[in-house]
Amino acid sequence: MKLAIAFLVLLSSLLPDSSTAEDFDFFYLVQQWPGSFCDTRQGCCFPDGAGKPAAAFGIHGLWPNYAKCRGRHHREGGGLARAVLGADDAFLAAVGRRGKCWPEYCGDGGQPLSPWDVRDLVASLGRSWPTLSCKNRRSFEFWSYEWKKHGTCSNLDPHDYFARALQLRERHDLAAVLADAGIVPSDTDTYPVDRVRDAIAQGTGFVANLECNRDADGEAQLFQVYQCVDREAKDLIDCPLPMPTKCTDRVKLPVF
Ligand code: 5GP
Numbered sequence: 056m057k058l059a060i061a062f063l064v065l066l067s068s069l070l071p072d073s074s075t076a077e078d079f080d081f082f083y084l085v086q087q088w089p090g091s092f093c094d095t096r097q098g099c100c101f102p103d104g105a106g107k108p109a110a111a112f113g114i115h116g117l118w119p120n121y122a123k124c125r126g127r128h129h130r131e132g133g134g135l136a137r138a139v140l141g142a143d144d145a146f147l148a149a150v151g152r153r154g155k156c157w158p159e160y161c162g163d164g165g166q167p168l169s170p171w172d173v174r175d176l177v178a179s180l181g182r183s184w185p186t187l188s189c190k191n192r193r194s195f196e197f198w199s200y201e202w203k204k205h206g207t208c209s210n211l212d213p214h215d216y217f218a219r220a221l222q223l224r225e226r227h228d229l230a231a232v233l234a235d236a237g238i239v240p241s242d243t244d245t246y247p248v249d250r251v252r253d254a255i256a257q258g259t260g261f262v263a264n265l266e267c268n269r270d271a272d273g274e275a276q277l278f279q280v281y282q283c284v285d286r287e288a289k290d291l292i293d294c295p296l297p298m299p300t301k302c303t304d305r306v307k308l309p310v311f
Pocket of ligand 1 (some may be wrong): 073087092115116187188190193197200201204
């Protein structure tokens with residue numbers, strides 16, 4: 056009997072502890088401007104047969120992040136820099152060498168999201184977190200992917216993870232914040248990127264990071280805004296990390 060108990064104790068000490076909290080430093084709430092997703096060479100599609108989403112920033116994800124990259128064995132340095140940093144190749148290689156910059160697919164590689172988990176949030180998620188990808192066209196698949204990759208590392212259950220992302224987004228309408236500073240969607244006008252940055256800092260009270268992409272003619276445009284959020288996913292904070300950016304001096308905010 057004693058031997059059996061000793062064996063069980065030894066076995067449990069060898070198994071991974073699924074209750075271990077992830078020790079990330081902050082979240083990025085990443086919101087995308089649909090005009091800048093759609094007018095690239097890859098184009099876009101509208102989800103769930105629901106028609107064109109509103110001309111508003113939509114959530115891309117709520118991503119736990121480290122303030123400094125950790126360890127040496129980072130499997131997806133490229134994915135990181137593309138997704139989080141929007142960096143050039145040299146920086147990307149450096150990040151890959153520096154280590155893992157955020158946790159992903161936590162627990163048993165990422166528990167799948169159940170529609171039951173978010174049943175009371177589906178209408179809000181459909182409005183505020185629509186997929187624009189032509190690969191699947193179902194927003195639930197987008198939420199599910201984001202939950203598995205990022206949400207499972209958030210120390211939140213699925214319902215809180217999505218509810219808090221929605222609450223954070225509802226606090227500031229970024230398109231309105233930009234419009235208040237005279238930055239309105241246009242296919243011809245460009246705006247100094249510092250003016251965009253200042254408008255968001257002024258309108259939300261916190262410094263965010265900006266990511267740009269290029270339209271089909273190669274012109275730089277504001278694509279995603281990375282707002283930094285505390286570890287409970289409740290309040291905005293100033294971003295602790297500057298982000299290398301592909302935004303040029305002046306950027307577009309294309310009509311959607
Ligand atoms: P992440 O950047 O979170 O690592 O990955 C985003 C994934 O979600 C990509 O595989 C992308 O194809 C997919 N996806 C589906 N819908 C969207 C969307 O509306 N915007 C973006 N940026 N990615 C989307």
